[in-house]
Amino acid sequence: xxxxxxxxxxxxxxxxxxxxxxxxxxxxxxxxxxxxxxxxxxxxxxxxxxxxxxxxxxxxxxxxxxxxxxxxxxxxxxxxxxxxxxxxxxxxxxxxxxxxxxxxxxxxxxxxxxxxxxxxxxxxxxxxxxxxxxxxxxxxxxxxxxxxxxxxxxxxxxxxxxxxxxxxxxxxxxxxxxxxxxxxxxxxxxxxxxxxxxxxxxxxxxxxxxxxxxxxxxxxxxxxxxxxxxxxxxxxxxxxxxxxxxxxxxxxxxxxxxxxxxxxxxxxxxxxxxxxxxxxxxxxxxxxxxxxxxxxxxxxxxxxxxxxxxxxxxxxxxxxxxxxxxxxxxxxxxxxxxxxxxxxxxxxxxxxxxxxxxxxxxxxxxxxxxxxxxxxxxxxxxxxxxxxxxxxxxxxxxxxxxxxxxxxxxxxxxxxxxxxxxxxxxxxxxxxxxxxxxxxxxxxxxxxxxxxxxxxxxxxxxxxxxxxxxxxxxxxxxxxxxxxxxxxxxxxxxxxxxxxxxxxxxxxxxxxxxxxxxxxxxxxxxxxxxxxxxxxxxxxxxxxxxxxxxxxxxxxxxxxxxxxxx
RNA sequence: GUGCCUGUAGCUCAGCGGAUAGAGCGCUUGCCUACGGAGCAAGAUGCCGGGGGUUCGAAUCCCUCCAGGCACGCCA
Numbered sequence: 024x025x026x027x028x029x030x031x032x033x034x035x036x037x038x039x040x041x042x043x044x045x046x047x048x049x050x051x052x053x054x055x056x057x058x059x060x061x062x063x064x065x066x067x068x069x070x071x072x073x074x075x076x077x078x079x080x081x082x083x084x085x086x087x088x089x090x091x092x093x094x095x096x097x098x099x100x101x102x103x104x105x106x107x108x109x110x111x112x113x114x115x116x117x118x119x120x121x122x123x124x125x126x127x128x129x130x131x132x133x134x135x136x137x138x139x140x141x142x143x144x145x146x147x148x149x150x151x152x153x154x155x156x157x158x159x160x161x162x163x164x165x166x167x168x169x170x171x172x173x174x175x176x177x178x179x180x181x182x183x184x185x186x187x188x189x190x191x192x193x194x195x196x197x198x199x200x201x202x203x204x205x206x207x208x209x210x211x212x213x214x215x216x217x218x219x220x221x222x223x224x225x226x227x228x229x230x231x232x233x234x235x236x237x238x239x240x241x242x243x244x245x246x247x248x249x250x251x252x253x254x255x256x257x258x259x260x261x262x263x264x265x266x267x268x269x270x271x272x273x274x275x276x277x278x279x280x281x282x283x284x285x286x287x288x289x290x291x292x293x294x295x296x297x298x299x300x301x302x303x304x305x306x307x308x309x310x311x312x313x314x315x316x317x318x319x320x321x322x323x324x325x326x327x328x329x330x331x332x333x334x335x336x337x338x339x340x341x342x343x344x345x346x347x348x349x350x351x352x353x354x355x356x357x358x359x360x361x362x363x364x365x366x367x368x369x370x371x372x373x374x375x376x377x378x379x380x381x382x383x384x385x386x387x388x389x390x391x392x393x394x395x396x397x398x399x400x401x402x403x404x405x406x407x408x409x410x411x412x413x414x415x416x417x418x419x420x421x422x423x424x425x426x427x428x429x430x431x432x433x434x435x436x437x438x439x440x441x442x443x444x445x446x447x448x449x450x451x452x453x454x455x456x457x458x459x460x461x462x463x464x465x466x467x468x469x470x471x472x473x474x475x476x477x478x479x480x481x482x483x484x485x486x487x488x489x490x491x492x493x494x495x496x497x498x499x500x501x502x503x504x505x506x507x508x509x510x511x512x513x514x515x516x517x518x519x520x521x522x523x524x525x526x527x528x529x530x531x532x533x534x535x536x537x538x539x540x541x542x543x544x545x546x547x548x549x550x551x552x553x554x555x556x557x558x559x560x561x562x563x564x565x566x567x568x569x570x571x572x573x574x575x576x577x578x579x580x581x582x583x584x585x586x587x588x589x
Numbered sequence: 590g591u592g593c594c595u596g597u598a599g600c601u602c603a604g605c606g607g608a609u610a611g612a613g614c615g616c617u618u619g620c621c622u623a624c625g626g627a628g629c630a631a632g633a634u635g636c637c638g639g640g641g642g643u644u645c646g647a648a649u650c651c652c653u654c655c656a657g658g659c660a661c662g663c664c665a
Contacts, residue, residue, distance in 0.1 A: 054606095054607090056605080056607085058607085058608065059604085059607085059608075059609090059610075059611080060608070060609070063608065067607085067608085069606090069607050069608095069646090072607080072645065072646080073645085075645070076645080082645080105608080106607090106608045107607085107608075107645080107646080108645095109607080109608070152665070154665095189665070192664095192665065193664070193665080194664080194665055195665095219664095322663085323663090325663050326663095327663095336591065336592085336661085339662095339663095340662085340663045341663095342663085343663040344663060345663075347663085349662090349663065349664085349665085350664075350665050354665095374659090375593075375594070375658080375659045375660075376659060376660065377660085377665095378592090378593060378594085378659075378660070379592065379593070379659085379660045379661055380660080380661085380665090382592085382593095402593075402594080404593095404594060404595080404658075404659075405658070405659065407658090445602080445603090445613095446601085446602060446603085447602085447603080448594095449594055449595070450594080450595065450602080451594080451595070451657090451658060451659085453601080455601095458601095466613095466614095466627090467612090467613055467614090469627045470613085470627070470628090472627085473625090473626095473627055473628080476625070476627090477624080477625075477628090479625095480624055480625055481624045482624090483624080483625095484624045485624085516605095520605060523605090524605075526605090528602095528603080529603090529605090531603095532602095532603055532604090532612080535603095535612070535613075536603095536612080539612075539613095542628060542629070543628090543629065543630085545624085545628080545629090546623090546628070546629050546630090547629090549623085549624065550624060551624050552623095552624080564624095567624090588625075589625070589627060
């Protein structure tokens with residue numbers, strides 16, 4: 024709606040200029056927003072205050088002139104000047120009530136925007152390597168990523184959800200070796216854990232499963248089959264956890280494929296061709312002390328990426344002296360692959376602990392001639408878990424993580440989703456397990472869902488009485504219903520803003536606000552009551568039909584269930 | 590030390606350069622003849638971390654200081 028109002032104001036200014044009532048000047052961007060206090064107006068524009076200087080008139084006077092030239096529009100009700108020069112708009116109440124039909128007609132596609140029409144978007148998220156069960160930090164990324172994907176779909180994009188993983192390398196070898204040790208220990212061998220092994224209990228569980236499956240046949244085997252076995256089980260866990268949260272991926276991209284098709288080494292060659300690669304024991308900008316230390320230790324030469332020329336504080340190793348690439352090189356190759364797939368919009372969800380490292384990848388892309396700004400990186404801050412008032416450190420290696428499944432067993436998917444969604448990605452989250460369990464009856468999530476339940480309840484009652492909302496006269500609706508419809512009409516703005524800013528928490532707050540408006544209304548605007556005439560009841564039933572559509576849409580956007588009964 | 594994030598009600602957090610800074614939880618007091626009460630109504634609570642600046646207008650933008658989180662590997 025603000026766009027429509029802004030267009031009207033713009034035309035009014037042009038018309039006033041043509042009539043000589045305002046001097047000629049270039050019209051600045053016309054801003055229109057709902058004011059903080061809804062009693063003042065439905066939408067307000069401060070444009071007259073900005074124009075005061077340009078027009079050399081008092082802002083209130085400019086506002087008057089603009090209003091006089093305002094073209095007619097069906098949605099415009101009362102227009103007035105207020106405060107220091109705001110132009111205040113009311114929506115036409117008659118027009119507003121008719122929006123009930125539009126909402127019902129749009130149904131699940133309610134407020135689908137056209138900004139992504141015909142465009143392809145990709146969201147990469149979770150991307151946890153299969154070294155342990157999904158924990159809450161990764162789950163935050165999963166919820167943020169999935170919700171952004173849903174928002175992009177609501178914006179009209181065709182969205183691909185991708186999970187990037189690495190099932191090779193040292194980490195996975197350690198996983199295999201740890202399982203091997205656990206397996207051998209289980210059948211009575213006295214073997215010690217590897218120094219960097221995975222201490223978590225879950226590998227004992229896997230060892231037990233393995234023992235039941237193969238007996239003692241694997242005693243003489245190397246670590247590789249153990250790694251494969253662990254990977255298979257753990258990936259199953261992760262997928263199952265995501266499934267429980269309503270999160271799905273279209274593509275699982277294996278880092279190995281980048282070695283198989285040569286793109287890792289091609290990325291290195293391309294960097295070299297552009298002059299960003301050299302071989303040395305220490306980086307070019309190293310001081311005397313570093314050089315001397317390297318020489319004394321006989322550090323062998325590695326392959327460096329000259330990232331310092333792109334704003335980095337130092338160069339980074341891309342191929343170790345051993346000949347193996349560091350994480351950077353395949354990661355750059357992966358992103359090149361993404362860019363080459365030609366998405367119109369790319370989003371990558373990362374935890375704060377990966378934020379700094381990602382900058383090296385961005386510099387790699389820049390070096391190769393890609394614009395990293397085309398990939399929108401959403402970095403969410405950390406999730407800290409408290410249990411019995413104690414902070415639980417989240418190290419997979421040390422084994423002190425809490426699998427998200429344990430939380431899901433207790434509180435279920437909807438509260439977990441809402442809790443992780445309903446705050447800005449920029450803030451740290453303290454997840455108090457005891458509180459989550461104890462307070463699950465007071466979670467706002469139920470408040471929102473209950474709005475949907477109440478709508479459904481009215482329709483159950485209507486069915487019993489054989490009463491329908493066909494042929495309702497919407498003019499019979501009252502002010503409360505109109506106020507609710509005003510809020511509903513802001514959903515498009517909420518979605519647009521959430522997508523522009525990649526701020527999915529906006530939708531959670533919008534949903535809560537909308538429910539907050541609904542419940543008092545439900546209390547006073549009754550359908551089935553001896554004092555409500557039949558034609559009014561019919562109009563109200565039609566209204567609740569629209570409200571049900573709204574809450575269903577909101578809950579679906581957040582990946583939450585829209586229950587018919589609580 | 591450097592980079593990123595944060596500091597708003599007792600707690601957890603919204604707040605997109607605009608009007609009297611908001612919500613949930615908790616607290617106080619009312620409301621069940623009630624379309625499922627996981628509800629409704631009323632009430633209390635704020636040097637928006639400190640200090641400068643930009644602007645007609647700053648919680649919001651810039652600078653600086655203080656406090657906290659994360660990251661700064663030839664780990665991934």
